[in-house]
Amino acid sequence: MLKGIIIAGAGNAALDVASASSIFPRTKQATLASLEILGATVVNRVVEDFKSSGVHSVEVIADASPETEDSSDVSGGSWQTAGRKLLDCANDGVEVVLLMHVGPYVELDTPAALQAHRDSGEPVVRLFNGRTPLDIWIVDPARILDPDSKGDAVVSWLTSAKAARYEVNGYVNKLESPRDLRNLAVDSLNLRCRMRPLGLEVRPGVWMAEGAEVEKDARIVAPAYIGRQAVVSQQCLVTRGSNIECKSLIDYGTVIEDTSVLPNSYVGIGLDVSHSIVDGDKLLNLQHGVVVTIEDSAVMRQNKPLGEAACRWWGGFESAPALSTADKGAN
Amino acid sequence: MLISGPVVVMQVPEMLNARAVHNFMQELGPLLESNRPRIVLDCSQVRSIDSAGVEVLLHSLEETLKRDGDLKLAALSPEADVILELMRVARVFESFETCDEAVKSFNVVPVEPVAQTAPWYTVPGELGALKQAS
Numbered sequence: 001m002l003k004g005i006i007i008a009g010a011g012n013a014a015l016d017v018a019s020a021s022s023i024f025p026r027t028k029q030a031t032l033a034s035l036e037i038l039g040a041t042v043v044n045r046v047v048e049d050f051k052s053s054g055v056h057s058v059e060v061i062a063d064a065s066p067e068t069e070d071s072s073d074v075s076g077g078s079w080q081t082a083g084r085k086l087l088d089c090a091n092d093g094v095e096v097v098l099l100m101h102v103g104p105y106v107e108l109d110t111p112a113a114l115q116a117h118r119d120s121g122e123p124v125v126r127l128f129n130g131r132t133p134l135d136i137w138i139v140d141p142a143r144i145l146d147p148d149s150k151g152d153a154v155v156s157w158l159t160s161a162k163a164a165r166y167e168v169n170g171y172v173n174k175l176e177s178p179r180d181l182r183n184l185a186v187d188s189l190n191l192r193c194r195m196r197p198l199g200l201e202v203r204p205g206v207w208m209a210e211g212a213e214v215e216k217d218a219r220i221v222a223p224a225y226i227g228r229q230a231v232v233s234q235q236c237l238v239t240r241g242s243n244i245e246c247k248s249l250i251d252y253g254t255v256i257e258d259t260s261v262l263p264n265s266y267v268g269i270g271l272d273v274s275h276s277i278v279d280g281d282k283l284l285n286l287q288h289g290v291v292v293t294i295e296d297s298a299v300m301r302q303n304k305p306l307g308e309a310a311c312r313w314w315g316g317f318e319s320a321p322a323l324s325t326a327d328k329g330a331n
Numbered sequence: 332m333l334i335s336g337p338v339v340v341m342q343v344p345e346m347l348n349a350r351a352v353h354n355f356m357q358e359l360g361p362l363l364e365s366n367r368p369r370i371v372l373d374c375s376q377v378r379s380i381d382s383a384g385v386e387v388l389l390h391s392l393e394e395t396l397k398r399d400g401d402l403k404l405a406a407l408s409p410e411a412d413v414i415l416e417l418m419r420v421a422r423v424f425e426s427f428e429t430c431d432e433a434v435k436s437f438n439v440v441p442v443e444p445v446a447q448t449a450p451w452y453t454v455p456g457e458l459g460a461l462k463q464a465s
Binding site: 295 | 383412
């Protein structure tokens with residue numbers, strides 16, 4: 001039996017929690033992998049990938065207080081939980097566990113990686129991207145030393161054990177900075193990775209999700225994505241790999257160029273938003289490298305109250321629920 | 332072209348919003364009423380401008396142009412730059428990297444005197460030769 005354990009958290013200690021929270025304050029999370037991009041979070045997509053690769057059950061570990069934890073630190077709470085889950089797998093007779101820390105987005109050839117694990121004969125295989133180790137392990141839980149040990153000891157063993165090495169040849173995005181998030185969206189829209197927008201490709205390069213509205217005289221220039229129940233008003237222009245996420249509203253005559261508009265954001269009339277990420281009243285300009293808070297609610301704001309918006313997006317809640325959803329993924 | 336009066340450099344406050352524009356205009360207003368006002372707004376400290384602040388900047392530019400003067404922006408902070416671009420008014424203003432450059436831009440370019448080494452006409456020989464010719 002094959003099981004997947006996903007730790008959803010900050011991808012890298014270099015991504016300072018405080019600064020990331022100032023960029024995406026509504027989420028109170030410093031994890032870019034938990035933000036909805038092109039209709040689904042990276043975590044959701046990894047879960048779906050696992051399931052389509054034959055993984056029988058998937059558990060997602062998301063810490064509810066990410067401000068106090070750098071989840072790239074293997075001594076943290078999420079990792080201890082993962083360690084305990086590994087021990088549980090050993091007791092439950094699970095043959096192979098695919099343990100993945102989703103900070104980075106990695107497109108993995110799961111069958112090939114599992115075969116490499118079988119061929120290696122080692123209890124642990126760690127995946128690498130070139131010389132850079134990824135936080136992805138394939139573990140034979142039955143061969144964990146000292147099954148009576150606690151979760152943190154298991155993780156220490158995991159990181160220090162002699163592990164076979166497997167090179168990942170697929171697409172890797174580190175998701176360490178907002179720029180990486182933007183690159184991921186653009187790469188997906190330009191078909192440079194396996195990730196696809198969730199929705200219908202209404203014409204080449206333009207995807208629209210269920211309930212998306214594009215009003216008369218608005219222009220959507222490929223590649224672009226209009227999310228679930230998002231609205232693009234008259235005389236707007238959306239272009240150059242821009243994505244408008246769920247329940248956002250782009251008001252009359254605004255130009256969105258090379259920009260990600262995160263869920264439930266309102267962008268006002270007659271604006272020119274370029275090379276940016278918009279999250280409610282926060283605008284992160286990637287060219288200038290600054291975050292600007294727009295105090296004028298007529299210019300930018302949250303589109304609908306959070307309760308009403310109810311996006312399937314962890315950022316829509318004040319604190320992320322700790323999930324453990326076997327066989328259901330994170331949907 | 333005659334340029335009269337000094338160039339005034341004025342600091343824009345950190346927050347140029349609906350609450351702050353009244354105080355800002357109290358300082359800037361008298362300058363706008365002078366003859367041929369020449370004003371440089373130092374935007375190095377700006378962290379936030381809302382639509383009221385942008386309106387004030389546009390109004391000030393309009394008033395200076397009416398009086399045959401000019402208003403320029405200098406040392407735009409990244410935040411100010413982003414907001415002005417967002418609201419599509421960045422190109423309306425002439426902006427400079429530093430206040431000094433903005434101030435200098437108001438000066439008339441001095442015309443170098445051209446040294447006249449020889450008359451443009453030629454004297455055909457001696458004056459006597461002219462008389463002989465005639």
